[in-house]
Amino acid sequence: MPPPPALDFATIAKALAEVGRWLSDKGWVPATSGNFSARVGADSVALTRSGVDKGELTAADIIGVPLAGPIPPGTSAETALHLALYRHAPNVGAVLHTHSQAASVLSRRHQAQGAIALSGWEMQKAFAGQTTHEATLRLPIFPNTQDIPALALKLEAAGAFDGPLPGFLLAGHGLYAWGASLAEARRHVTAFEFLLSCELDNERIRP
Numbered sequence: 001m002p003p004p005p006a007l008d009f010a011t012i013a014k015a016l017a018e019v020g021r022w023l024s025d026k027g028w029v030p031a032t033s034g035n036f037s038a039r040v041g042a043d044s045v046a047l048t049r050s051g052v053d054k055g056e057l058t059a060a061d062i063i064g065v066p067l068a069g070p071i072p073p074g075t076s077a078e079t080a081l082h083l084a085l086y087r088h089a090p091n092v093g094a095v096l097h098t099h100s101q102a103a104s105v106l107s108r109r110h111q112a113q114g115a116i117a118l119s120g121w122e123m124q125k126a127f128a129g130q131t132t133h134e135a136t137l138r139l140p141i142f143p144n145t146q147d148i149p150a151l152a153l154k155l156e157a158a159g160a161f162d163g164p165l166p167g168f169l170l171a172g173h174g175l176y177a178w179g180a181s182l183a184e185a186r187r188h189v190t191a192f193e194f195l196l197s198c199e200l201d202n203e204r205i206r207p
Contacts, residue, residue: 012038012046013062015182020048022186023098024055028193033099033174035076037086038182043067045086049074077148084152085178088161092178094185099174102196107141107169109203115140116169118195126191127165128184137165139192144173167192 016036023029023036034054037047044066048054052061063075067086071079082095110116115138118124122133130137140163145151151170155161160168166188167177177192179185 009040009046009062009064010059012040012182013059016046016048016062017057017059019096019182019186020054020057023096023189024053024057026100026193028098028100028189029054030099035078035082035097036095037065037082038094039086039092040064045082047075047079047082050076080149081152081155081176084156085161085176088156089178091180093180094182095176095178096185096189097174097176098189098193100193100196102193102200103169103175104172106196106200106203107171107173111141111143111171113141116196116199118199121195121198123191123194123198126187128179128188129164138163139165140168141171142168144170 016038020029020036023034032051032053035048037045040046044064046062047065048057049061049063063072065071065075065079065083067083078097085095086092106116117136117138119136120133124130124133124135124137140160142155142158142160166179167175169175175189175192177185177188179188
């Protein structure tokens with residue numbers, strides 16, 4: 001796939017702030033958790049700064065970051081992971097990271113299996129390239145660590161950026177999802193969060 005069309009920084013910063021507030025309203029980025037980014041041209045991205053309540057996010061809280069580095073001060077602690085994904089996959093236009101309860105609980109519960117199996121849900125068709133609810137999709141789970149540069153290298157080596165699904169879970173941490181555009185990334189996050197909520201409810205009532 002060709003790279004997504006470039007957007008100017010001011011436009012993408014405003015759009016990221018709007019998406020961040022929307023995700024906060026959903027309860028998927030509590031406190032100051034979560035981070036969001038979008039590609040700006042071929043050589044840089046726009047990314048949320050650290051320590052901001054996403055319900056109060058504004059365009060002033062978005063920082064420009066060169067893909068090749070260095071990482072400017074004040075950006076999210078997980079900036080290196082975003083940059084690794086963009087460098088690995090030129091077709092990725094936006095990355096959204098959430099910390100919902102369902103993602104946090106299920107990622108710990110299924111960590112030993114290395115993935116959560118999604119099957120039989122009509123919502124699976126919300127993911128780019130998926131055309132049926134009959135497929136079994138595996139959402140990968142990887143161990144969490146505070147060493148983000150090392151984590152980014154491990155994830156890339158493990159194929160986390162190349163799977164059939166546009167996302168993965170970090171155990172006890174949350175969901176990373178992406179898309180060719182910010183709109184597609186938002187659709188993918190919405191689908192993942194819906195499916196994870198359904199799976200969590202299923203496990204609560206399963207005998």
